[in-house]
Amino acid sequence: MRRIGVIVNPIAGMGGRVGLKGTDGAATLARARELGAQPVSAEHAARALRELPEGLELLAAPGTMGTASCTAAGRPCATLAISATGAEATRAAALAMQRAGVDLLLFAGGDGTARDVLAAIGMALPILGIPTGVKMQSAVFATSPAAAGRVAAGYLRDGLLREAEVMDLDEEALRDDRVSPRLHGFALVPRERALMQACKAGASVPDEAALEALSRRIVAQMQPGRLYLLGCGTTTRRIKRALGFAGTLMGIDVALDRRLLAADVSEAQLLRLLGQAPATAILGVTGGQGFLLGRGNQQLSPAVLRRVGRENIMVVAGAQKLALLDPACLHVDTGEPALDAALSGYIAVHTAPGRTAMLRIAA
Incomplete structure (x- = not known):
C-alpha cells in the first residue's frame, strides 16, 4: 500500500487578507490575530486530500498539523507522536515520515514551511507543497490545493520526479519595502508541468x-x-x-x-x-x-x-x-x-x- 505523509502549517497564510506579508515570528502572528486573521491552511489541505485516490495509507502530524485536515477530508490516517512545536515540529514530523518510509510528503504552507521540510530531509524524500502561504516563491508548490492532490495522484501512478528550487523572501526586508529573494536549495518533486508553479522570476x-x-x-x-x-x-x-x-x-x-x-x-x-x-x-x-x-x-x-x-x-x-x-x-x-x-x-x-x-x- 502506498503511503502519503501529511504536514500542515496551521498558521500559514493567516497574514494575507489582513495586509501582512507573512506570519513568520511570534510578533507578526500576534498582530495578524489582533487584526482578525483566521486560519486557512487546514481547509486548503483538506481540499488537496479529497483529490487523492482511495486505498492509500495516510500518516499525519498530530492535531491541526495534519490529522484535523485528514478528518475534514473524510480520510482515515495514522498519527505521528510529535512533542515539538512551531517550525521544529515541522522538521521533526518530516524526519519521522522519512524514517517511516512514506512515498511522498504532502505539506501545506508557504516558503517558510518548504524551508523547514528541506532542512529536515533534503532530497531524501519526494515532497509536494499545498499552497497556503502568502508569497510562495518556490517551485515545489502546485498551482492550487486541488491541483496538489491531482499531482500527488499522478506521481503515485508514474513515479516520475524532478528537482525544484526552494526559495524565500526576507520578511523583514519586505516590511522595509525591499525584495530580497534567496535560493535555499533543491528538493525532489513530482515531474508535472501544467499543475505545478514555476520558480518566481524577476522583471525583464x-x-x-x-x-x-x-x-x-x-x-x-x-x-x-x-x-x-x-x-x-x-x-x-x-x-x-x-x-x-x-x-x-x-x-x-x-x-x-x-x-x-x-x-x-x-x-x-x-x-x-x-x-x-x-x-x-x-x-x-x-x-x-x-x-x-x-x-x-x-x-x-x-x-x-x-x-x-x-x-x-x-x-x-x-x-x-x-x-x-x-x-x-x-x-x-x-x-x-x-x-x-x-x-x-x-x-x-x-x-x-x-x-x-x-x-x-x-x-
Missing part, C-alpha cells in the same frame, strides 16, 4: 520602456470618482509612481481621482471602500509563475473580487515576461474553487499603449 529589461509608457496611459484614462485597486509588484508600482506616490511594493494601494486614498490596505478596508464607489482592480503577473491572484495579494479576497467583478479586472505585464511563461497561461488561486472557475477563460493583458495579448486564465 526589454519591457521597461513599454511599461513606463503604458503606466502613463493608464493614469491619463482613469475615471473620476472610481476606485483603482493597484496590486503588488514592480509592474503596478510604475502606475503608482505615475500617479505621484511611491506605493507599496508588496501590498494593495487604492487611488481615487488620481491620488492615493489608502496605502497597504487589508481585506476589511477594501470592503469598506467598495461600499462607497465602483472600482477597477489593476493586477500584475507574477514572473515565471503567471499568477494573477493568490500569491502575495490575498487582500483581494473572494468577497472583494465579487464586489469588483471580473469585467473590472485589468491585467498589465511586459510582453517578454508573458513570452517566458511555460505553460503560456495565467493562474488564480483565490481559495474558493467556484470563484476560480468563474474567473477562468481568456483575458486581455495590456503590454504597451494600444497593445494587448490574450491569455487564458486556468483555474
